[in-house]
Amino acid sequence: xGASAVIRIALLIIAAGAGAAQQIAFEPASQDVIxxxxxxxxxxxxxxxxxxxxxxxxxxxxxxxxxxQPFKGSSEPNLICTHRGERDSTIVxxxxxxxxxxxxxxxxxxxxxxxxxxxxxxxxxxPRAHTFVFVAFAGEEKGLLGSRAYxxxxxxxxxxxxxxxxxxxGLSDTKVWASHADPELVNWIGVAAGNMKLPIGAVNVDxxxxxxxxxxxxxRIPAITIHSLTQDTLRILHxxxxxMEALHLEEYYRSYRLILGYLAILDQKLE
Ligand SMILES: [Zn+2]
Numbered sequence: 001x002g003a004s005a006v007i008r009i010a011l012l013i014i015a016a017g018a019g020a021a022q023q024i025a026f027e028p029a030s031q032d033v034i035x036x037x038x039x040x041x042x043x044x045x046x047x048x049x050x051x052x053x054x055x056x057x058x059x060x061x062x063x064x065x066x067x068x069q070p071f072k073g074s075s076e077p078n079l080i081c082t083h084r085g086e087r088d089s090t091i092v093x094x095x096x097x098x099x100x101x102x103x104x105x106x107x108x109x110x111x112x113x114x115x116x117x118x119x120x121x122x123x124x125x126x127p128r129a130h131t132f133v134f135v136a137f138a139g140e141e142k143g144l145l146g147s148r149a150y151x152x153x154x155x156x157x158x159x160x161x162x163x164x165x166x167x168x169x170g171l172s173d174t175k176v177w178a179s180h181a182d183p184e185l186v187n188w189i190g191v192a193a194g195n196m197k198l199p200i201g202a203v204n205v206d207x208x209x210x211x212x213x214x215x216x217x218x219x220r221i222p223a224i225t226i227h228s229l230t231q232d233t234l235r236i237l238h239x240x241x242x243x244m245e246a247l248h249l250e251e252y253y254r255s256y257r258l259i260l261g262y263l264a265i266l267d268q269k270l271e
Pocket of ligand 1: 140168211
């Protein structure tokens, strides 16, 4: 669906002792594909997991790589897509797929969940050092149930180098919840935005609620939540206004590309 090409960015950062530009490679899905996948939303929790399962398979994550994690308190399981890297060190990329059935829940948070398969797709064409685990969480709106269940079952938390959480994208250009993020992870998304010439901002949402990154922060795992909320758009959350029409597709696609480049950078820069 639309030819895609490998993007290589020369990372122009002068890290301590290393002045040479580094090649970071990734292969973004086209804007058409990203739009099609976000339009594939359903408005019931029960059917969302099935829809997402299909998107993962379309993106090439299938068979043993795609597993379900049922847990108490939710009829839907977490959906987990694993891409093995050279190391056991892991980067978790998460987004909840459940919704408050007052609107369509496209913004909160099909926008984030539907990007997971495309992020997987954009990363796997190049060998990666880290193992990437893409987790679509159930039960977030009931109190972070899916991410709590997931973190409870982590065997060795020291293996998880970072958790990148996507919640509520496409209302504006990319924002980070800086006050609840690991400073190093914030720094690297700034570097990604600078190198890719894409916008990034910080909007703290402490007063609005919570998100799945908090379950990881509670275990002292470095985490970051990426969103698109601003003062003007807070009212959309959990309201009938949370629908497809609220999404800005240009901004949404820019967020996808930025997050993809960011993950490729983290793969090279994190231990
Ligand atoms: Zn949410």
